[in-house]
Amino acid sequence: MSDFFNNIFWVILGGVLFFFYENIQIDRRAELEAAHGYHIQRAGIASFQDFIQKQEDSKDAPKGDFVLQDRLSDWRTWMKNKDEHVPNEFSQKPDDIQLTPIEEAQARLRELEQSVEQGYDPEAHTPVPIVDKPLSMKEILDRQGIEVKGVTKDEPLIEVNKDQPVEQQGSAQAVSSVGTMQKQEEEQPDGQQVTLDDLFAHSETKQEAPAVNKEDEDNSDGQRATLDDIFANDASAVIKEEIEVSEPSKTPSSISGEKVGEVTPLPKFLIIGSTKCSTSALLRFLMLHPELKSPGETYFFNKHYEEGIDYYKSLFEKLVHPGIVLFDKTPTYYTCVECPKRIKELDPDMKIIMSVCDPVHRIISRYYHAKDIGGPKIGELGDSFEDYQKNIILAERNTTSVFESVELNGRDRTTAIMEDLYITRKLPFKQATLPFSILLNSAYAINMIYWLKFFPKEQIFLVNGDRMSDEPFNALGEVEDFLGIERYLVKEKFITNQKTGFYCFDRGPGVEPACLSDQKETGTIVNAVSDELKNFYAPFNADLKRLWPEFDAAWIK
Numbered sequence: 001m002s003d004f005f006n007n008i009f010w011v012i013l014g015g016v017l018f019f020f021y022e023n024i025q026i027d028r029r030a031e032l033e034a035a036h037g038y039h040i041q042r043a044g045i046a047s048f049q050d051f052i053q054k055q056e057d058s059k060d061a062p063k064g065d066f067v068l069q070d071r072l073s074d075w076r077t078w079m080k081n082k083d084e085h086v087p088n089e090f091s092q093k094p095d096d097i098q099l100t101p102i103e104e105a106q107a108r109l110r111e112l113e114q115s116v117e118q119g120y121d122p123e124a125h126t127p128v129p130i131v132d133k134p135l136s137m138k139e140i141l142d143r144q145g146i147e148v149k150g151v152t153k154d155e156p157l158i159e160v161n162k163d164q165p166v167e168q169q170g171s172a173q174a175v176s177s178v179g180t181m182q183k184q185e186e187e188q189p190d191g192q193q194v195t196l197d198d199l200f201a202h203s204e205t206k207q208e209a210p211a212v213n214k215e216d217e218d219n220s221d222g223q224r225a226t227l228d229d230i231f232a233n234d235a236s237a238v239i240k241e242e243i244e245v246s247e248p249s250k251t252p253s254s255i256s257g258e259k260v261g262e263v264t265p266l267p268k269f270l271i272i273g274s275t276k277c278s279t280s281a282l283l284r285f286l287m288l289h290p291e292l293k294s295p296g297e298t299y300f301f302n303k304h305y306e307e308g309i310d311y312y313k314s315l316f317e318k319l320v321h322p323g324i325v326l327f328d329k330t331p332t333y334y335t336c337v338e339c340p341k342r343i344k345e346l347d348p349d350m351k352i353i354m355s356v357c358d359p360v361h362r363i364i365s366r367y368y369h370a371k372d373i374g375g376p377k378i379g380e381l382g383d384s385f386e387d388y389q390k391n392i393i394l395a396e397r398n399t400t401s402v403f404e405s406v407e408l409n410g411r412d413r414t415t416a417i418m419e420d421l422y423i424t425r426k427l428p429f430k431q432a433t434l435p436f437s438i439l440l441n442s443a444y445a446i447n448m449i450y451w452l453k454f455f456p457k458e459q460i461f462l463v464n465g466d467r468m469s470d471e472p473f474n475a476l477g478e479v480e481d482f483l484g485i486e487r488y489l490v491k492e493k494f495i496t497n498q499k500t501g502f503y504c505f506d507r508g509p510g511v512e513p514a515c516l517s518d519q520k521e522t523g524t525i526v527n528a529v530s531d532e533l534k535n536f537y538a539p540f541n542a543d544l545k546r547l548w549p550e551f552d553a554a555w556i557k
């Protein structure tokens, strides 16, 4: 009997101790949560990995210009938001997390932006110091008290971890972001100051309708390819094409299934961009071509590269058939600094398709797309479409000032911007704040001039993305010719979707026509904003036209 009471005593004591222990733990957790605003987690790597995987696979996962490719930020978001078990190495409080120099700079910039934003009241015309001359990057950083050791014109803005792909590193949003709020007003050529409010006042809004509508050497050894070099090579490319056209059969660079080995489960061409320039329509319709197959968006070269070539092959394996040409459409490849080199290493003959569209229209479309998919950077767009336009204009004015500070040293402006900002200073545009990246990702010439360092011009085809809406059969016909495949996606097979106004592909009796999802919300853009943006893009559009004189679009003229 006494043994019985003895046992009861120990059980009760154990229970009491456990109760206290748990309460203390809970208190401690609550205390930490109160102090740091997050949950302390315990280990559980499987569920953690599962979460990351799900997040990456999720249709809702932010795509395009977002920074979610950075797994570190995924981890932190997860740590902050989810009340689930997490491995010890992830259960640090934010203060304990060792930031890379880039992330530190990012954090510092965010603080700066917030502090300036708080002091800026557009309604009240709060005066802000106007920068009356273009600032060099060093000046911008100095003014903001950001110490970056030994920054000179030719050195990287921020030391990057060489082992990590650039697009996966923390952002060097620095240069363009730092000055965001420095220049609320811009000097017009006639000396008049145009404030943001002026832009919006008395301005009729308008619906921004979609427009109706080689370099033959490897410069990856670091040699500079100026526009002039490219044009010089371009001339020879034209001659080459003329010779090839005279041959009745497909061009030697044809990618048709007959010509390439049918068994390799790898793509023969890539659609590299641009988001919001009809890349989904391209994918959807090209996949209906009997000679083509694609797993869709893989993000292999910019996001899953470490998973290796076998992983990439596994995505295509089931699609391999004799005579079938495989392709990958990932609309953010074009902004990825590492991608062209990686792609060239895999297949120097890879065909590249880039869809470009009216940059101003892309700015509008991108806003609704971003709002639609959400994401951690969504707040950067502003609370309304009007706020967004203001943020885009701020980004544009500041970017202009940063671009002006780039020394040409005998190079054309776009090449200088590409080399000094995009490459040398590791300014990955897509990792800047959202309005900056949206703005910059529509300056296609910067990216394309870079891709021309790796692939000859005749291997890159520009699609007029606006034409995909208005006359997809014509745009697709040109793509079919470029790929050297039969013209199958012809006008007679397209019907108009009465609900959306877009074209669908008629798959014959008894089969649903192939359409894309319904038209999304769109907004009106203030005339003055549209005009200012058009001016911003004009030199980049002109460069694109000089590089691809055969490319035609209403906005590029």
Ligand SMILES: Nc1ncnc2c1ncn2[C@@H]1O[C@H](COP(=O)(O)OS(=O)(=O)O)[C@@H](OP(=O)(O)O)[C@H]1O
Binding pocket: 064, 210, 274, 275, 276, 277, 278, 279, 280, 281, 331, 365, 366, 369, 468, 469, 502, 503, 504, 515, 516, 517, 519, 520, 522
């Ligand atoms: N047939 C058809 N159906 C629907 N939409 C069409 C079609 N053809 C072209 N478009 C245009 O494609 C725009 C979206 O571009 P993307 O597919 O590149 O966007 S995404 O980056 O993949 O989200 C989309 O822009 P928004 O309407 O602004 O969303 C359309 O203008």
